[in-house]
Amino acid sequence: MGRIIYWMNTSIDGYIEDRHGGPGFGEPAEDFQEAANDHVRRFAAFLFGRRLYETMEKPWTQDLGKEGAPPLEREFARLYRETPRYVFSDTLQTVPDGVTLVRREDARSTVTRLKRETDGTLQLGGPELAVSLLDLIDEFWVYAFPVIVGGGKPYLPVTTELRLRPVEHRLLASGITFRRYVRP
Numbered sequence: 001m002g003r004i005i006y007w008m009n010t011s012i013d014g015y016i017e018d019r020h021g022g023p024g025f026g027e028p029a030e031d032f033q034e035a036a037n038d039h040v041r042r043f044a045a046f047l048f049g050r051r052l053y054e055t056m057e058k059p060w061t062q063d064l065g066k067e068g069a070p071p072l073e074r075e076f077a078r079l080y081r082e083t084p085r086y087v088f089s090d091t092l093q094t095v096p097d098g099v100t101l102v103r104r105e106d107a108r109s110t111v112t113r114l115k116r117e118t119d120g121t122l123q124l125g126g127p128e129l130a131v132s133l134l135d136l137i138d139e140f141w142v143y144a145f146p147v148i149v150g151g152g153k154p155y156l157p158v159t160t161e162l163r164l165r166p167v168e169h170r171l172l173a174s175g176i177t178f179r180r181y182v183r184p
Contacts, residue, residue, distance in 0.1 A: 002044060002118030004111070006130045007141035008155055012177075015152040016127065024152070025145040029174030032143060033072040040079045044118045047111060049126025050089035053099075056080070056125075061096070086110070088129050104132075111136055127156055139182050140164060146175040 008016045011025060018024030028036075048056065060080040069077070085099045088107045095101045102110045111133055114122055124130055130137065142155065164181035171177050 002115045002120055002122050003138045004047075004115055004122045004124050004133075004136055005139040005141050006124045006137045006156070007039070007143075008125060008127065009143045009145060010155050011147050011149040011152075012144045013148045013150065014155050015149050016155055017153040018149040019151045021152075024149045025147055029172065029176060030072060031172040031174050032176050033070075033076065035143075035172065035178065037072060037076050037079060039123075040076060040083065042121055043083050043123045044120030045084040045086060045114065045122050046080075047086045047114070047122055047124040047129070048088070049129035050087060050092060052126040052129075053085070053087040053089070057085075057096075057099070086114075088126075107132060108136075127153065130156055131158060134158065134162070139180060141181075142177075142179045144177045144179070 009023070009025065009028075010016055011018075016023070046056075060077045081098065086102055087095060087099055088102045088104055090104050092101055107129070111122075111124075115136060124133065124137065140156075163184060165184045166179065167182050168180035169177065
């Protein structure tokens with residue numbers, strides 16, 4: 001059975017986007033890119049909400065996989081393209097090869113099936129999608145960048161308390177922290 005992890009990068013005050021809709025974190029450090037590549041090597045699939053999919057798809061399938069990009073980014077681009085991607089959207093009409101379009105009404109049944117049929121890790125991204133599938137998520141991952149943005153889109157806009165158990169905490173040389181939580 002697969003495990004679903006919800007992973008988003010945040011500011012230290014818990015936002016994935018600043019008030020203007022941008023990530024607001026600056027350029028990712030090399031140690032972060034190495035850690036991200038290490039995680040992605042083990043992912044069986046990406047499960048994205050539409051906005052995160054649109055943020056990820058063009059850069060990692062077209063721009064950063066090119067010869068002039070730094071080696072760690074080229075490696076991430078290759079890993080990204082090789083990993084099956086699912087985008088959950090009611091507005092997209094088409095997606096490229098390697099991407100499966102799932103309508104929101106089918107999200108729960110699709111993710112439940114993938115979790116049951118997959119032996120690896122399924123990386124879920126996008127706060128609205130995560131909230132809609134909250135009970136299916138096994139782990140919560142946060143890479144917190146050393147910046148305060150003072151508002152924007154939160155990591156997980158839940159309306160009820162969800163207690164978690166911390167199982168990993170790392171400080172990268174760049175000052176970025178990684179935290180991993182599981183359900184008790």
